[in-house]
Amino acid sequence: MFSLLSQKIKTTALLSIVLKEFIQLIRDPRSIIIIIFIPLFLLIVFGYGVTMDVKNASLVVCDLDKTQFSRRFIDRFTSSGFFNLYSEVEDINEIDNFLISGKAKVGVVIPLDFSAQIGLGRPAKIQIIIDGSDANTANVVLGYVRQIIQGFSGDIVQSFIFKKTGKMMPVVDLKPRIWFNPELKSVNFFIPGLMGLIMMIMTVLMSSLSISRERELGSFEKLISTPLNPFFIITGKTIPYAILAFFDSVLILFAGIVLFNLKVKGSIALLFLVTIVFILCGLNLGLIISTVAKTQQSTMALAFISTVVPTFVLSDFVFPVRNMPFLLRLISCFIPARYYLEIIRGIILKGNGIKEHIFSTLILCFFMSLTFIASAVRLKKLMREI
Template structure:
């Protein structure tokens, strides 16, 4: 048999494997639903439901002064947009009851000498009580409180100087400038991370079931009887899922633009190229897992624990890696989603190019080649055993 004829046979066998995978997907309605609807569902849930922005925090006030100064002070909180006025009480005990019931998160106690002390230019103590049962929310709320009090104090200082000198003097002119996410929308932070999580779910979970399904149905023997070596078998198995995962990545970007106004500031071509590399990393991992496990149930469990969970926890998607124990920080270096997330956040939010992330991109390429090599060797071993 000539070499050219053998190549034609191999090419036809490769196309048959790819066609068979697409045929199986088209007959499996559940897989189609997972591939198309789950990414959109997760995007909407994370975009609208999961947010680090805290607004309309219920506020209860105990004002013993009842003066114009104290009303202006209270108005600073209500007009900020962070707090929502819930009730005004006559005693500190009433604030305690509200906090214990969980109806309010913040209580403010204004002393009776508030206006006199402020009018005289002296420091006055205002008690702020915050529900600390949710530590993260409490820290954010505390930051809001400090910001509002600082703004009120600056206004008072300026008015006090005007009364003493007859001249309006600006004490502090604060002009903050926020880069990369001016509106401080947490959805802009979540969507790139969601892309990495969905890509990992689509590639690892879906492809890891591929060979496991073949083994359970008894069709794996037919597969290895073709004139294809493990390299072409893995390629044929991976291409359909790579195309679908790539389609999902574009779908997420379009949905993020339409629903949340998230714009890609950097090179779209670079973003898609890195996404393709990350998709191949996930596909290779899925195929490696499918050669290790024997049943589809075991495959799903191993794939979920070994790839999806680490990609969610150890990729800097939600939880900052720098705040983790040293051991977990070391483990995170072996999670490809960490490097992918760093790159796409830089491209989408900052407009970075390839050179700003050359180290992360290089590691992803190395990981892609390494996992493909391991997957090929594992498949060779499996074929010999059968």
């Protein structure tokens, strides 16, 4: 009897604890958000964003033949769903500018004698120029190109040649050229991306935990009692972490050069200058997070969900943003790492200068200024509350 009563008491106590925890969860909206929002957010982002397919790759065409067959050949690309015709040019050399600037991923050159060679029953040479900076995308695109050419030869041209010559033969001689990364080494694409991902993780976590840690330890009151205004406090908080993050960026680049034979084709000074701007963006974002979250655990959770996951999925680090739904592409416009990766990949792999990435550089500088002001305003508000 006594053991049964003791068991009932323990069961009642256990149920009361469970009930109490549920009540506390209901009263804490932040916990509800974490429980419901984070799984849904990760499901949507990874479900729609994590794909290695290539769709709507930008295409620039130089059609020197300008005949019915050349037009049908171009239509095969645009109607496939894999390519989006960005521009048609009259000079082959104009294709270079589109590929170097990143506006186009594929260039197609149709020679002057394209239809004439087909009419004579001879293979017509087609030159395909592919941006190989992303090895995975380049391989997939080359497979699409071969598939389209095979379909074009089989469905349209072969019937025409067979009627004239009475024999079947390959009618398109593909001459592919891979630019910027001719060996199609994935490491040349991923190392710049890793620089952006690691810099974002380190800067956001380091700076966000600095204020959260002081708030937990009770030393934040001493900090705000000093005569320094929020702008000076923000500056003082970011300088040490900026130096450490910059040192890590140099270390990552050096390791890529030594261990993986990565070659920097552009200006290293420009590369590090853009890296400093990106580092300051990350540090400012971390400070904003630290003024919102009260504990180190909540700070890390918020930093992970608001910066690390979007940087990994929505920055072109691995998964092409252009293949994602419109909503995710729109969200990616507010991810600083997207612009940073575009710039440093252009510098490292293509040897680009500032003029090829002036828009992305200005956007990155705007993010740096905006996040600095926002972090100072948030810190000032927090100082008033305490």
